[in-house]
Each structure stands twice: as C-alpha cells, then as structure tokens.
Amino acid sequence: MNKYNKILIICVALLLSSCATYTPQYKVENFVQTLPNTTIEKTFYLVGDAGNAKMNESTKGLSILKKVLDTAKTKDDYLIFLGDNIYQKGMPEKESSERALGEHRIDAQIEATKNFDGDVIFIPGNHDWYTNGVEGLRRQERYVNKKIDNKNAFLPTKGCPIESMEISDKVHLLILDTQWYLANWDKNPTINDNCEIKTREKFFLEVEGELKKHSKKTILVAMHHPMFTNGIHGGKYSFDKHIFPSKKKIPLPVLGSLAAQIRSQGGVSTQDLSNVHYNKLMRRLSTMTRDLDRVVFVSGHEHSLQYIDSDGLKQIVSGSGSKVSSVSLGKDGLFAYPGQGFAILDVYKDGSSNVRFFGNDNGNPKLVYQTIVHHKEKEFDFSTIKNSFEPEVLASIYNKDEVKKSKLYQSMWGDHYRYVYGTDIKVPVATLDTLMGGFTIDRQGGGQVTRSLRLIDKEGKRYSLRAMRKSVTQFLQKGVFKYTYLEDGFDDTFTEDLLSDFYTSSYPYAFLAVGTLADAIGVYHANPKLYYIPKHPELGKYNETFGDEIYFLEERPGKEYKNEVTFGKPDDIESTDDLLSRLRKDEKYQMDEEHYIRTRLFDMILGDWDRHSDQWRWARFDTKNGKEYRPIPRDRDQVFSNYDGILMDVVKFVVPLVRKFQVYDGELKKVRWINQSGLPLDRTLTQNSGKETWIEQAKYIKENLSDTAIEKAFTNLPDNLQDETIEKIKRDLKLRRDNIEDIANRYYTYLSKHVIITGTDKDDLFEIFREEGKTTIKISRIKGDKKQKLYSARSFTAKETKEIWIYGLDDDDRFVVKGKGSNLIKIRIVGGQNNDTYAIENGRKIKVYDHKSKPNTIEKKGGAKFILSNIYDYNVYDYNKYVGKTNTITPFIGFNPDDGLNINVTDVYTINGFKNNPYHSKHKFRAAYYFQTEGYDLSYSGEFVNALGNWNFLIDAVYTSENFAQNFFGFGNNTFNLDDELGLDYNRVKLGIWSFGLGVAKKDRYGNEFSVKAAFEGIEVQDTQDRLITSGLDFVTVDPVFFERKYFTNLDLMYKFESYDNDINPSRGMLFKLQTGVRTNVEDTNRTYGYIYPRLGFYNSITRDRRLVLKTDVIAEINLGDDFEFYQAANLGGTKGLRGYREERFTGESALAFNGDLRYSFNTFKTGLLPLQLGVFGGYDIGRVWLDGEDSNRWHDSVGAGIWLNAIDTIGGQLGLFSSDDGLRFTFGFGMSL
Structure with a gap:
C-alpha cells in the first residue's frame, strides 16, 4: 500500500471515530410506554438550556413543557431549570441594552410554569457566569427570586457551590454549581466572599458528607455539566461539523476536521468533558457515588435529550429547552434525541424511579423514550438469620490464620500488636432492638478506614457503631485513589493482607482505657463500649456487610448531649467547621486555648497521631462576655500505636509523611511528625498562647495523671489481655507523662517557627510592634472608626519564630506597623476582602498581599513589598493549607x-x-x-x-x-x-x-x-x-x-x-x-x-x-x-x-x-x-x-x-x-x- 494512503486511512479513521447525528437513537428500539403501577413519592420536571428565546417569543421546548404542566397534577412537585438560563452571557446590568432580552429569556421560562403547582428552581450554567462572574449570577438570582416571589427559587444562593434540600423521607436533592468549580478563580477573586466553602477540596468533602448523610434515599444530583454525555461536549460531532466548522457555513473540510479533532479529544475548552479540569471533577464525583444505591445525575449543557447508564451510575441529560445539537449513543447511552424537549423523573415510594422524555411533535409534546432508572429496594432474606443469642461470646477481630506470620515476615514488617487481634476475648452480645433500650439505624457511616453505622436511641441521641476490623478497600478508595474507582480489585490480594496486617499496629482495645486517663486531667471524652453484634433482623439490609463481629459503640457528640458530664455539660456542641466559622465571625467567640493545649498534650502522651479536623467536636459554653469553646476528642482508635519493622523504618526514611506512624515508647522522639494531622488546627486554635501556656499545661498533666489513675484505666481492658504488652504500655505511658514538659517544649519550638494569626470578618485593627528581635501583635475591633477593647495579643522572638502570616479576613481592616528594631521576623500580611488600610513605618521583611481589583488604602509603605494581585490562593485564608x-x-x-x-x-x-x-x-x-x-x-x-x-x-x-x-x-x-x-x-x-x-x-x-x-x-x-x-x-x-x-x-x-x-x-x-x-x-x-x-x-x-x-x-x-x-x-x-x-x-x-x-x-x-x-x-x-x-x-x-x-x-x-x-x-x- 502506498505510504501516503496509510496516512490517509489514519486521518479518515480519526474523522469517523467521533460522529454524531441529528436522528433519534435507541439501544433498544421498542421501549415500554406504560407507567409503573406504583405510588409516586415525588415528581421532578427537568429542562435545561432554555434561555435562548427570541424577544417576545417562547421556544418549542418551553411550549410543549407548558402544555404538559397545564394539564398535569403538579402539587408538591418540582421543576428544575438546569442552567444556561440566559444566553449568551447571563443577566446583563440594568443599564445594558441587552437587559430587556435577558429578562425576557427568564420570563419565558417562568411563563411556562404559570399553572405549575409545585416548586420552581433555577440552577446556574456556564453561560450564566459570563457577565461579571459572581455578580452577574447574583443579578440573575435577585431577578428570579423576585419574579417568582421565592427567595429560594435560584439555587445555590450567593454564588456558592452547594445546596442540599430535604425533599422527603425517601428523596433528597443535591444541587451543585459545577461552573463554580470550573471557573478560573484568579479571574473571579471574590468568588467565595459569601461562602463558607473556600477551596475545591472542601467542596468535595462537603459533597461526600451530604451523600453519606442521605445514602438511604434516592439522591438527585442536579448540576449543569453532565458527568456522562455523548453530545458535542462529550466529543461527538456530526459529519457536517467536519465540513462547516463555523456558524457562517463556509466549507473548510480539512480545517473543520482538525478543529473538531482538537476540541473533541484535546479538551481545550473547560466546557468539554475531555478537559482535564472538567474530567477531574467528574472522576471525583463518580468515585464518591459508585457505591451508593440510588443516585441520579440530572444535567443540561448538551442541547439534546439523553439517558446514560454507566456501570450503574444514571445520567439524565435534558438540555434542549431552546437549542438543538447532534448526539450519539456512545458507550453507555440507552437513548439520544437531538430535538427540543424535557424530561420527567418520577420517584416512587418503594424506592424505584422512572424517567420519561418528551420531544416536540408539531407543537405538541410526544413521549420519545421511557425507562426504569432504579428498581424497587431489594428485600433482605432473613430466613437464615437467628433471633436468639447467648449473652456472651468468645470472639477475635482476626482469625488465627491471619495473624500467623513467619519470623522473617515479623522482622521485616514488625510485630505490631498482631497476636492481640487473633486472641479471643469475652464480649457481651447485643442486638439493636434491646441494646440500651433499643436503637434505629440512621444510615451507614465510616471514615477512611472504619466501617460504621449511625444509630439513634429512644431519646434522639446519636451513636456510632464501629467495626473493630477496618476496611482496606475503603482506606485505599478514600485516602489514596480519590479519582479512580477500585471496586473489589484489592480483595483477596497480598496488598489487602499486608494492609490488614498494617492495621494491627494500633492496640485494638486501648480506647477502653482512655476515659479514665482523661478524667484524671479534666480532658473531655466519649465513652465507648465493646459488643459482639450478630447478624439479626434489626440490622435489615445492612446484614449484607455488617454483623457477626466485634464492634464498639460510642456517642456522637451533638446538641442532644448537653447534660453529658464527660463532655463538660455544655450549652451546645458544634462541629469543627461550625467552630471555625464562629471564630472568624466575631471576637465574642473564643477558644479555651489552655484546655485545647492540655488535650493536645494528652494526645501526645497517648501517641494518637490521627487528630484531623473531623476527629473533634466542640463544647460551647455561654459566658458573660461571649461564648467559649473546649475540645471533645473522639475516635481514639490509634492510641499506643506500634509501627515497627525494618521495612517500615525504610519507608519512613524515604517518605516523610509516613513518619507519623511511630513506635510507642516513653520518649516520643519525633514530636513533629506525630502531630502532622493535628498541625493545621494547632496553628489555628493556639494563636494567643506562648511557651509558658504549653509548659503550664504540661505540668498540670504531670501532676494529675497519677500512677494510680493509669493502673486503674487499664483494668477496663479484657482480663485475658492483662499481659506483658499492657505492662510495657503502662511503663511507657508513665515515662511520657514524666517527659511531657520536654515534649511540650519541643513541639512548641516546632510550632512557633511558623505562626498564623487571624482577625475576624468584621473591621479589625492590627497593631504590630517590631522591636529588637521581638514582634508583638495586638488585635482590636473597630466600631464607628474607634478602637475597641483588645481581644488578642501575643509576642514573638526572632529566636523562636521565623515567619508570621497575618490574615485580616473580611471587612475593612487597618494594619499599623511600628518600631525600628533589627533582627526582624519575616511577616506576610493578607488583607482579605474590602478596603483595607496600611500604615507601615518599618516594612523590612514584610510582604503585603491584597486584591488588585478592589480598593485599598496605603497611607505609608515603609519599605514593605506590596503584592496586589487577583491570585485567589494569595488572598484567601485556608486554615488547612499544607505547609x-x-x-x-x-x-x-x-x-x-x-x-x-x-x-x-x-x-x-x-x-x-x-x-x-x-x-x-x-x-x-x-x-x-x-x-x-x-x-x-x-x-x-x-x-x-x-x-x-x-x-x-x-x-x-x-x-x-x-x-x-x-x-x-x-x-x-x-x-x-x-x-x-x-x-x-x-x-x-x-x-x-x-x-x-x-x-x-x-x-x-x-x-x-x-x-x-x-x-x-x-x-x-x-x-x-x-x-x-x-x-x-x-x-x-x-x-x-x-x-x-x-x-x-x-x-x-x-x-x-x-x-x-x-x-x-x-x-x-x-x-x-x-x-x-x-x-x-x-x-x-x-x-x-x-x-x-x-x-x-x-x-x-x-x-x-x-x-x-x-x-x-x-x-x-x-x-x-x-x-x-x-x-x-x-x-x-x-x-x-x-x-x-x-x-x-x-x-x-x-x-x-x-x-x-x-x-x-x-x-x-x-x-x-x-x-x-x-x-x-x-x-x-x-x-x-x-x-x-x-x-x-x-x-x-x-x-x-x-x-x-x-x-x-x-x-x-x-x-x-x-x-x-x-x-x-x-x-x-x-x-x-x-
């Protein structure tokens, strides 16, 4: 074959590999046209990209939607406009000549709902962001809310990324603004001014939390950009696009094919699924939802109707409310329709759901496709489940074969506490109907490694029932492979065995001793208890993955526990996110830093390295001058850990982040590494505390954590495990207690090298005094242009501190820098939002960061370097920023x-x-x-x-x-x-x-x-x-x-x-x-x-x-x-x-x-x-x-x-x-x- 012909064949194959058409396509031609004979729980009408009506006209898609709504019973139903509500660039300013057309395009959609008796919701699409970013979005939000007379008609509000709506006991609606994620934040530097979510990673964590919280329900995830699509944004182009690439229909056959190829495969547009940023978003969301039973993604963006089932993930695309483009079936498509129309999703009381798609037939709605989305919930077979049990059993976490390892294996991978996991202990048997008066299951929980169920008792108090055996796949999925779904790929592999063995590094029953130790020094704590939970009828469908093993039951601290002594009998209990939000909101919210430091030093005594932000709840106490918070640590499953072994030492040497996995001894040599998980909160919550506070709390622990308390605490562990291992742990624990002042001094030395200081979201005055080798920072509120009472003050020495970051946060802050000393500490000042004022006398080693696009007042530079830019990460405070x-x-x-x-x-x-x-x-x-x-x-x-x-x-x-x-x-x-x-x-x-x-x-x-x-x-x-x-x-x-x-x-x-x-x-x-x-x-x-x-x-x-x-x-x-x-x-x-x-x-x-x-x-x-x-x-x-x-x-x-x-x-x-x-x-x- 001529070599030029070979090149031609390759080019033709490229051209034909991504073709779409303008004809309807079905994987199965004859779809069922009758509705399921079951009771509807909730109905959702779905139409997207409906914002292209001509002046004084409607669209074909909106017209047929109106005809359906005019005759349907729609009380308590929902109608969701899925974005791109105003083409081409969202809502213009009132003075713009395009404003009237923009308003008409919203009005045309609202007019279609005139006889709709349910709730109408508009969500944003990418085109809605294209005029002034968030501000343009807020203009549309205000107009829609006023026109419909509902402050929640445009969601999410304020340009934020998430809105979570309780629809019923069986249905939940999660609305995501995907353009928020895809946008270039440096071009929208104030994008999150009014949002608690400031980072994309926090967005993912919030989404994951909402999905977990409502995992028992059918969850609709409404977002403009589809996770799966076989239209133009999914890289599928009609043949004519290869010939006529532009709207002017000028024939450019070669250039047209190249343009289609570049866009379809290259991801050059952030609006295409092939774009690396778009793809990353969808891969993460896909990984989160793969294991959930009933999730439906509903989207617009494509100007077609599609139904896609990708390995169990259901995607409805309804984006042809006013426009039409070509489409194909693709890999997982069941239906594709290149015409104006809309979709109706019915969710039934038995958990099943059904979707219908309607197209335009000479101005009348025509059913073009219908299918079952989810079948009814499967009933668990209880025929083999027992109803009666012995009061106690002998049980172990691992079986005996799992803990048998060769001498070589033990020398390379360590001894850990392996034998304890294979030792039978006597455990009380409990069932959910009788335990502590009876529990109901709220939902399945679980962190990166734990498998758990969320329970509610008769008084409404919440508990966590956690399996003692940890999940390897869960750890890998949530902690390592966040963008790749693992399914069961690691089951029955050496990797699973190795990681299961790795978990034996933590002493499994040590948490039983923690409460008594904590009581001795006034540290708050939960009260876990050990049970054997068999498979039994009250577990319901959870019998598939839970039961017939050892669990511990622990309170989930919340407002229901106001009278709990071990939580301090607080006025309220809040999450870490709530705490951080309150602390920046107003100076009346304060952290009891002494109590927090004592608790953190107690963590170090215990060797508890796993102290990330979700491992805490916060007891709030109302005082004369405001509200004070104290920590409630939870999940004490990593105390007294023993990560020994030659290979573990090698890994720790090569990979620094693994150095938090240490051998429990009396010295705690590497205090820096064991605190890596807790470091962000430590920097955030100890801003006012110097070395003397850390040493003072260390002395308190040393004086009050007596040998008697230690001996008593370990009697809570199983009798047959009171052996030499426990004796060694007690000896090391006493040594750590005796060394706690040295530990506190070493950790403070590390912590104080880099300090972060924050104000509030109100007007604050920052007074920075720089003397010889010393810097003092004082913060006061400003009210009516007058300085108020001091609410924060701390001094630093150049010997201890190398760098200080000062965040003004929101509102109009004033930064005053005085003093002419030398040997100065490097300071970064981040002004934050609004008009900040700077009066700097001595700006040596000072860098100031503020918005270029917002007004700032610089009274005196004093030699400081001002970096005025719209780089988002420079101007926003993220306590979790990794340093x-x-x-x-x-x-x-x-x-x-x-x-x-x-x-x-x-x-x-x-x-x-x-x-x-x-x-x-x-x-x-x-x-x-x-x-x-x-x-x-x-x-x-x-x-x-x-x-x-x-x-x-x-x-x-x-x-x-x-x-x-x-x-x-x-x-x-x-x-x-x-x-x-x-x-x-x-x-x-x-x-x-x-x-x-x-x-x-x-x-x-x-x-x-x-x-x-x-x-x-x-x-x-x-x-x-x-x-x-x-x-x-x-x-x-x-x-x-x-x-x-x-x-x-x-x-x-x-x-x-x-x-x-x-x-x-x-x-x-x-x-x-x-x-x-x-x-x-x-x-x-x-x-x-x-x-x-x-x-x-x-x-x-x-x-x-x-x-x-x-x-x-x-x-x-x-x-x-x-x-x-x-x-x-x-x-x-x-x-x-x-x-x-x-x-x-x-x-x-x-x-x-x-x-x-x-x-x-x-x-x-x-x-x-x-x-x-x-x-x-x-x-x-x-x-x-x-x-x-x-x-x-x-x-x-x-x-x-x-x-x-x-x-x-x-x-x-x-x-x-x-x-x-x-x-x-x-x-x-x-x-x-x-």
Missing part, C-alpha cells in the same frame, strides 16, 4: 538495544508554603545508568511558583559522564546501518555534556504551559577510535577543535497543551507542543542557528466501550540555518518517530514523522498483589529527514506490536517489538507514577 515538605522517589527500569539495560531513579522534593499553586517549589533530581555504554547522566530541575508575579522561576542543570552516548550514522535520509558488520559501537558517539539554565514559566490547571528559558551548555565529543565519527568524515577533519569542548548559549520558547482523560491509559486526549529558539556557539558566534520543534498527538476511542483507541502522533524538527553541530541536527529513530530503528538513525536539517497505534484495553483482573489491566497495541511509523543537496524521495517506516500493563493508574509497563528495513528492535520499560 511542609514531601519527598517521593520513583524507580524505572528499561531496555533498548542502544542503551542496553538502563535504570533510573527520580526523586521529587516538594515544598508547600504560602504560594501553593499547587506547590511553593518543586525540585526534581534524576539519575540514570546505561549498562551497554557504561554511561550515566544526572539532572536537576527546580520550579519556584509565582516567584515573578504570575510567572514561575525555573532552574535546571544536566551532567553526563564521558561515556554518555548518542548515535550518528552520517547526514542524510539514505544512510547505511552496518551493525551486522561493524557492531553497535561503530555508530555510537561518546559525549560529555553539562548545561545550566534559567527561565520563567506560566502554567494553569487547564493544561496550558508557556516557558522562556536561557541556557549555557558545554559539549565535548570524545575521540574514540574505530567509530564512524573518527573515520575521517569531512566535517570532522576540517574542524581542528572538533574533539574539544564547545560552549553554547540557547534561548528557548515553548508552549505546550496537554490533556488526557487518564494519564496512564488514555482513551481520549491531546498533546500539542511548539518549541522554538536560537542557539549560538560562544567561541564562534557566526555559528548560530534557529530551530522549530512542533508536535501534535491525539488519543481517539473508536469503539463505544472505549477499549479500542487510536493513538496518533506527528512530530517534526526544523533547523533554520546550517551552522549547527551534528549532535544538534534534526534526527529520527527509536523513541523519536521510528520505533523499528536505532536512536538517531537518520540525521538532517529537518525531520518529519507520523506514528499511529491501535491500542486495546482488556478488563482489569485481580492478581495476588494488585488489580492489573493489560492491553495490546499494534503500531505503524513513517518518517524521513531532509538535507540540503540530497535528492531523496524515500520514506522510512516501521511496523510492530506490543503489550502494556497498568496497575491502579500508578504502576505501568510496556514491551514492544518493531520491524524495519534495519531488522527487529525490542524494547521494554517499567516504572511508577506517584
């Missing part, structure tokens, strides 16, 4: 004929600080060794985020040994390969290289990167005999200094866009890279040349199940001018364009290559270690080089195949065998990506 260092080491091993076996190790050292975008700086060290040539190379690259305004600062360096090799076969497209006669070494050129470069780069979260770099490099060609390079080539012999080191300067510009739906195994994606620059020989500046290196690659799935993927790549190298060295020439071969040839096989002034692979992915399957996915590929390459003066029409090609593997998107490998005119070439590579 620290992480280190990740990833190995790689590979083989190719040129290098032989090669190994390399990459060490990435990441520093997180103030400028986390997404990190403060990153340092990458790489070392590689090549066995065939005995050469090695070392490299370093550093990136410092926003070091120059919005630009990152770059630095890199490379060094190679003199044995580092590059191939050279001569210049031209027709060179010979004499491997068989002369061996591989003949074409190897040994090069000694070093280089150093500096540059700047700008990146965004959407996949764009632009950089400018300047480099200085030195390259020396080794004079190695019996090689082509020393065989008397003309360009070598005419250069008397050819084998001496040459020095070059290089100015390089690069733009790159990269977007994949999965980084390890893409089924859709695009890479575009354009690199250009100029390089000059320092000692002979006449030898200067330019270069252009373009590259364009795509991944296109060409089957509905997305298993068969076409990967294409076009690469080129163009040198401008002839004054380059041979090792700077354009070349092809090996990993660059022609996989069947040796590296650098063809060398010239310019080069061009096309690569195409057909990749097929098999189902993921279990192995003894990890879930594994295999795939195969077949590939074809074609390319050539050009050289002035050479007459060649030859194109070189290679063909081959290979196997790839992927383990949980973290470990990957590939083997390939390609054939060319030069023979066969085998390669493999295996590595990790963390």
Whole structure:
C-alpha cells in the first residue's frame, strides 16, 4: 500500500471515530410506554438550556413543557431549570441594552410554569457566569427570586457551590454549581466572599458528607455539566461539523476536521468533558457515588435529550429547552434525541424511579423514550438469620490464620500488636432492638478506614457503631485513589493482607482505657463500649456487610448531649467547621486555648497521631462576655500505636509523611511528625498562647495523671489481655507523662517557627510592634472608626519564630506597623476582602498581599513589598493549607538495544508554603545508568511558583559522564546501518555534556504551559577510535577543535497543551507542543542557528466501550540555518518517530514523522498483589529527514506490536517489538507514577 494512503486511512479513521447525528437513537428500539403501577413519592420536571428565546417569543421546548404542566397534577412537585438560563452571557446590568432580552429569556421560562403547582428552581450554567462572574449570577438570582416571589427559587444562593434540600423521607436533592468549580478563580477573586466553602477540596468533602448523610434515599444530583454525555461536549460531532466548522457555513473540510479533532479529544475548552479540569471533577464525583444505591445525575449543557447508564451510575441529560445539537449513543447511552424537549423523573415510594422524555411533535409534546432508572429496594432474606443469642461470646477481630506470620515476615514488617487481634476475648452480645433500650439505624457511616453505622436511641441521641476490623478497600478508595474507582480489585490480594496486617499496629482495645486517663486531667471524652453484634433482623439490609463481629459503640457528640458530664455539660456542641466559622465571625467567640493545649498534650502522651479536623467536636459554653469553646476528642482508635519493622523504618526514611506512624515508647522522639494531622488546627486554635501556656499545661498533666489513675484505666481492658504488652504500655505511658514538659517544649519550638494569626470578618485593627528581635501583635475591633477593647495579643522572638502570616479576613481592616528594631521576623500580611488600610513605618521583611481589583488604602509603605494581585490562593485564608515538605522517589527500569539495560531513579522534593499553586517549589533530581555504554547522566530541575508575579522561576542543570552516548550514522535520509558488520559501537558517539539554565514559566490547571528559558551548555565529543565519527568524515577533519569542548548559549520558547482523560491509559486526549529558539556557539558566534520543534498527538476511542483507541502522533524538527553541530541536527529513530530503528538513525536539517497505534484495553483482573489491566497495541511509523543537496524521495517506516500493563493508574509497563528495513528492535520499560 502506498505510504501516503496509510496516512490517509489514519486521518479518515480519526474523522469517523467521533460522529454524531441529528436522528433519534435507541439501544433498544421498542421501549415500554406504560407507567409503573406504583405510588409516586415525588415528581421532578427537568429542562435545561432554555434561555435562548427570541424577544417576545417562547421556544418549542418551553411550549410543549407548558402544555404538559397545564394539564398535569403538579402539587408538591418540582421543576428544575438546569442552567444556561440566559444566553449568551447571563443577566446583563440594568443599564445594558441587552437587559430587556435577558429578562425576557427568564420570563419565558417562568411563563411556562404559570399553572405549575409545585416548586420552581433555577440552577446556574456556564453561560450564566459570563457577565461579571459572581455578580452577574447574583443579578440573575435577585431577578428570579423576585419574579417568582421565592427567595429560594435560584439555587445555590450567593454564588456558592452547594445546596442540599430535604425533599422527603425517601428523596433528597443535591444541587451543585459545577461552573463554580470550573471557573478560573484568579479571574473571579471574590468568588467565595459569601461562602463558607473556600477551596475545591472542601467542596468535595462537603459533597461526600451530604451523600453519606442521605445514602438511604434516592439522591438527585442536579448540576449543569453532565458527568456522562455523548453530545458535542462529550466529543461527538456530526459529519457536517467536519465540513462547516463555523456558524457562517463556509466549507473548510480539512480545517473543520482538525478543529473538531482538537476540541473533541484535546479538551481545550473547560466546557468539554475531555478537559482535564472538567474530567477531574467528574472522576471525583463518580468515585464518591459508585457505591451508593440510588443516585441520579440530572444535567443540561448538551442541547439534546439523553439517558446514560454507566456501570450503574444514571445520567439524565435534558438540555434542549431552546437549542438543538447532534448526539450519539456512545458507550453507555440507552437513548439520544437531538430535538427540543424535557424530561420527567418520577420517584416512587418503594424506592424505584422512572424517567420519561418528551420531544416536540408539531407543537405538541410526544413521549420519545421511557425507562426504569432504579428498581424497587431489594428485600433482605432473613430466613437464615437467628433471633436468639447467648449473652456472651468468645470472639477475635482476626482469625488465627491471619495473624500467623513467619519470623522473617515479623522482622521485616514488625510485630505490631498482631497476636492481640487473633486472641479471643469475652464480649457481651447485643442486638439493636434491646441494646440500651433499643436503637434505629440512621444510615451507614465510616471514615477512611472504619466501617460504621449511625444509630439513634429512644431519646434522639446519636451513636456510632464501629467495626473493630477496618476496611482496606475503603482506606485505599478514600485516602489514596480519590479519582479512580477500585471496586473489589484489592480483595483477596497480598496488598489487602499486608494492609490488614498494617492495621494491627494500633492496640485494638486501648480506647477502653482512655476515659479514665482523661478524667484524671479534666480532658473531655466519649465513652465507648465493646459488643459482639450478630447478624439479626434489626440490622435489615445492612446484614449484607455488617454483623457477626466485634464492634464498639460510642456517642456522637451533638446538641442532644448537653447534660453529658464527660463532655463538660455544655450549652451546645458544634462541629469543627461550625467552630471555625464562629471564630472568624466575631471576637465574642473564643477558644479555651489552655484546655485545647492540655488535650493536645494528652494526645501526645497517648501517641494518637490521627487528630484531623473531623476527629473533634466542640463544647460551647455561654459566658458573660461571649461564648467559649473546649475540645471533645473522639475516635481514639490509634492510641499506643506500634509501627515497627525494618521495612517500615525504610519507608519512613524515604517518605516523610509516613513518619507519623511511630513506635510507642516513653520518649516520643519525633514530636513533629506525630502531630502532622493535628498541625493545621494547632496553628489555628493556639494563636494567643506562648511557651509558658504549653509548659503550664504540661505540668498540670504531670501532676494529675497519677500512677494510680493509669493502673486503674487499664483494668477496663479484657482480663485475658492483662499481659506483658499492657505492662510495657503502662511503663511507657508513665515515662511520657514524666517527659511531657520536654515534649511540650519541643513541639512548641516546632510550632512557633511558623505562626498564623487571624482577625475576624468584621473591621479589625492590627497593631504590630517590631522591636529588637521581638514582634508583638495586638488585635482590636473597630466600631464607628474607634478602637475597641483588645481581644488578642501575643509576642514573638526572632529566636523562636521565623515567619508570621497575618490574615485580616473580611471587612475593612487597618494594619499599623511600628518600631525600628533589627533582627526582624519575616511577616506576610493578607488583607482579605474590602478596603483595607496600611500604615507601615518599618516594612523590612514584610510582604503585603491584597486584591488588585478592589480598593485599598496605603497611607505609608515603609519599605514593605506590596503584592496586589487577583491570585485567589494569595488572598484567601485556608486554615488547612499544607505547609511542609514531601519527598517521593520513583524507580524505572528499561531496555533498548542502544542503551542496553538502563535504570533510573527520580526523586521529587516538594515544598508547600504560602504560594501553593499547587506547590511553593518543586525540585526534581534524576539519575540514570546505561549498562551497554557504561554511561550515566544526572539532572536537576527546580520550579519556584509565582516567584515573578504570575510567572514561575525555573532552574535546571544536566551532567553526563564521558561515556554518555548518542548515535550518528552520517547526514542524510539514505544512510547505511552496518551493525551486522561493524557492531553497535561503530555508530555510537561518546559525549560529555553539562548545561545550566534559567527561565520563567506560566502554567494553569487547564493544561496550558508557556516557558522562556536561557541556557549555557558545554559539549565535548570524545575521540574514540574505530567509530564512524573518527573515520575521517569531512566535517570532522576540517574542524581542528572538533574533539574539544564547545560552549553554547540557547534561548528557548515553548508552549505546550496537554490533556488526557487518564494519564496512564488514555482513551481520549491531546498533546500539542511548539518549541522554538536560537542557539549560538560562544567561541564562534557566526555559528548560530534557529530551530522549530512542533508536535501534535491525539488519543481517539473508536469503539463505544472505549477499549479500542487510536493513538496518533506527528512530530517534526526544523533547523533554520546550517551552522549547527551534528549532535544538534534534526534526527529520527527509536523513541523519536521510528520505533523499528536505532536512536538517531537518520540525521538532517529537518525531520518529519507520523506514528499511529491501535491500542486495546482488556478488563482489569485481580492478581495476588494488585488489580492489573493489560492491553495490546499494534503500531505503524513513517518518517524521513531532509538535507540540503540530497535528492531523496524515500520514506522510512516501521511496523510492530506490543503489550502494556497498568496497575491502579500508578504502576505501568510496556514491551514492544518493531520491524524495519534495519531488522527487529525490542524494547521494554517499567516504572511508577506517584
């Protein structure tokens, strides 16, 4: 076959792989048209993208909706407009000439609901954000609410991202503003002024919490952007879009196909599912909801009607209220309709649900599709469930075989408390109907590792029933693989066994001792009790995953426990989020810092490392002067942990974040690491406390935690476990108590190095006094322009504190800096919202951050550096912002004929600080060794985020040994390969290289990167005999200094866009890279040349199940001018364009290559270690080089195949065998990506 025809076939395949049509499509043609014969709980009318009515007109979609609503019984029903309520740019300002049209487009939708007797809800779409961002959204909100006369008609309110609505006992509505997530927050710096959710991660946590809370119900997740779609935003285009890409219908067949290809696969628009940002959002939401029984996603965005069932996740797309676009069935589509219309979702009392889609039939509504969404709830088979039980049983957490380990295993992985988990203990048997007067199940709970049920007793008090055996899959899913659904891939694997064994590092029954210890020092605590819960009728459907094991029952502190002595008998009990919201709201809310510090020191005595924000509740006490909070710690399942073992020590050395897993002893050597989980709250809640407070509380504990209290506490543990292990824990506990002042001193020393101070959301006065080596910060409220009573004050010394961050938060704050001392502490002042005033006398080592787009008053700079910008992360306070260092080491091993076996190790050292975008700086060290040539190379690259305004600062360096090799076969497209006669070494050129470069780069979260770099490099060609390079080539012999080191300067510009739906195994994606620059020989500046290196690659799935993927790549190298060295020439071969040839096989002034692979992915399957996915590929390459003066029409090609593997998107490998005119070439590579 002609090689040009092969390229044509690839292009045609690309074009046809993403076609949609304007005809209805059904997976099953004859759908059932009768409604289920069951009682309706609630009905939802769904219509989206209805905001394109012409002036004084309605739309076809709205007209048929009105006809249905006019005749239907709609009392207590819901009608949801799913966004894009006003095209093209949302609600204009009142003065705008477009305002009347904007109002009409809302009015047309409201008019359609004139006879609707239920609740009407508008949610925002991306077009509703396009005029003034949040402010434009608020304009639409005010108009809609006033027009409908309902303050909750536009949701979520205030431009915030989430609204959670209790519809009934069986139905819940969760509304998400997905454009809030997708928006560029730096262009909307005040986006979260009125929202408690300030970060995208907090958004995910809130969504997950709401899904858990209502998991027993049918949950409708209403969001403008669909999770699944087979329309334009899902990369499906009609054929005419390849011919007429623009609205002007000008025929541009080639450009049209390229435009469709770039948008459908490249994700260049944040409004397309293929966009990396959009995809990340949906992958996270998908992972959260996969295990829930009854979730339905309802969306607009696409101008079509669709119903999709993706592995149990249900997606209704109803976005054709006023517009129409092409659509296909795609992989999981059951129905696709390219016409105006709407959907009706009925949720029934038995838990089932049904969806109907209506289209336009000459102005009348016509049922175009109907299907069951969820079947009725499955009834659990109780026939094998007992009704009577013995009062006590002997039971263990693990069975005996699980805790039997070899001596070698124990030495490598540690002893932990393994034997305790396999020891039978006597436990009382309890059933939910009789325990403590009887419980009802509220819902299933659970954190990252625990499996639990939420219970409610007869008095309305809430409890948690937690399984003593922890879940491995749950830990991996929630803690590690947040964007990849694991299903049951780790069940019955070595990894599951290893992690199950890892959990035996915590003493399982130690929490039984904590209450008595806490009482001795006045620390609040829950009162857990141990029970054996059998499978029994009262567990209902939860018998499937709960029962027949040991549990502990513990209170869930809330307002119902106001009289609980061990919670301090407070006036109320609040969550951590509520506490933090109150503290910033007004100075009348204060933390009892002494009590908090005492509790945290108690954590350290216990060795409890797991003290993140959700492990606390807060007792509120009403006082004369305001409201004071004290901590109630909960979930004491990690006390006295013993993370021993040789391999654990190695992991702790390599990965700093794992260092919180320590061996329990009497000293607590690494106080910094054990407190990593609690550090954000410690910085937030101890702002007014100096070292003396920490030492004072340490002394209190030392004096009051007596030996008698310790001995008494451990009598609460099972009798048969009162052994030497318990005695050792008690000895170490007493030693920690005796050492607690030293522990407190060491932790305070670490904590005080970096201090965060916050004001309130009201007008505050910050007075900062800088004396010799000392800084004092005082905060007062401002009322009526007058200073009020001081509510916060603390002094810092330069010896203890290296940096202070001061956040003014909201409203008009005033910052006054006085003093002329030296030896000053570095200070960052973040003004926050509104008009802040700055009067700074001594601004040395002070940086001030505030909004560029908002007014600020600078009375005096005093030499301080003011950074006025709209970078969102600079101007917003996030108490959970990670400040620290992480280190990740990833190995790689590979083989190719040129290098032989090669190994390399990459060490990435990441520093997180103030400028986390997404990190403060990153340092990458790489070392590689090549066995065939005995050469090695070392490299370093550093990136410092926003070091120059919005630009990152770059630095890199490379060094190679003199044995580092590059191939050279001569210049031209027709060179010979004499491997068989002369061996591989003949074409190897040994090069000694070093280089150093500096540059700047700008990146965004959407996949764009632009950089400018300047480099200085030195390259020396080794004079190695019996090689082509020393065989008397003309360009070598005419250069008397050819084998001496040459020095070059290089100015390089690069733009790159990269977007994949999965980084390890893409089924859709695009890479575009354009690199250009100029390089000059320092000692002979006449030898200067330019270069252009373009590259364009795509991944296109060409089957509905997305298993068969076409990967294409076009690469080129163009040198401008002839004054380059041979090792700077354009070349092809090996990993660059022609996989069947040796590296650098063809060398010239310019080069061009096309690569195409057909990749097929098999189902993921279990192995003894990890879930594994295999795939195969077949590939074809074609390319050539050009050289002035050479007459060649030859194109070189290679063909081959290979196997790839992927383990949980973290470990990957590939083997390939390609054939060319030069023979066969085998390669493999295996590595990790963390």
